[in-house]
Amino acid sequence: MMKRLILSTLFILSFSGIKAQSTSPVVSQSDSIYLQTDKAPEFVGGQKKLNRYLVKTLRYPAYAVEHNIQGTVVLQTIVEKDGSFTQLRIKTSASTDLNAEALRVIAQSPKWVPAQKDGKIVRAYHEIPVVFTLAN
Numbered sequence: 001m002m003k004r005l006i007l008s009t010l011f012i013l014s015f016s017g018i019k020a021q022s023t024s025p026v027v028s029q030s031d032s033i034y035l036q037t038d039k040a041p042e043f044v045g046g047q048k049k050l051n052r053y054l055v056k057t058l059r060y061p062a063y064a065v066e067h068n069i070q071g072t073v074v075l076q077t078i079v080e081k082d083g084s085f086t087q088l089r090i091k092t093s094a095s096t097d098l099n100a101e102a103l104r105v106i107a108q109s110p111k112w113v114p115a116q117k118d119g120k121i122v123r124a125y126h127e128i129p130v131v132f133t134l135a136n
Contacts, residue, residue, distance in 0.1 A: 033078055034124045037115040041079035041126050044113055057105050060132065061097035068134060069095045073102035075128045081121045083111030094132060102130040 043050035063069070071094025077085045088107055090099050106128055115124035 031123065034115060034117055034122050037117045037122060037124050038119075039116040041083070041112050041115045041124055044083075044110060053109060054105065054130070057108075058101060058130075060134070061101055064095060064097045064132070065134065069098065070133050071095060071098055071131075073099050073130045073132070075102060075106055075130065077106075077126055077128070079112055079114055079124050079126050081114050081123055083114050085112075091127060092129075098130075098132050101132075106130070 043053065061069075072092065073090065073094045074092035075088060076091040077088040080086055085107065088103065090103070093099050094102075114121045115126075116122065117124075
């Protein structure tokens with residue numbers, strides 16, 4: 001029987017809480033990388049848009065389907081002030097194929113909304129778990 005692929009919701013884990021900003025952010029002159037921010041980096045359009053992007057873009061690797069390989073790949077990156085990623089790497093591995101697919105999809109995603117700290121746009125560490133699940 002052919003297995004139907006189900007991509008679980010991608011959960012964005014961040015190291016910060018979200019706080020409303022009343023004024024437009026000013027770009028920070030600092031090159032510091034923050035672990036805690038007032039507003040975490042996010043995919044443009046939020047979690048729902050990110051989920052749609054993943055469903056549309058992720059391709060479950062054939063080898064992983066054939067061998068019933070499932071798991072969560074946790075990516076770690078720095079979200080730059082312009083919303084691009086640097087130092088995108090695997091923090092937690094699921095398998096070689098799943099790791100490669102998670103890296104591919106996140107690396108080619110559109111630029112994200114950068115983090116904010118004290119009303120300024122800042123560079124921030126961010127973790128992105130990508131869950132791969134097969135269902136009958």
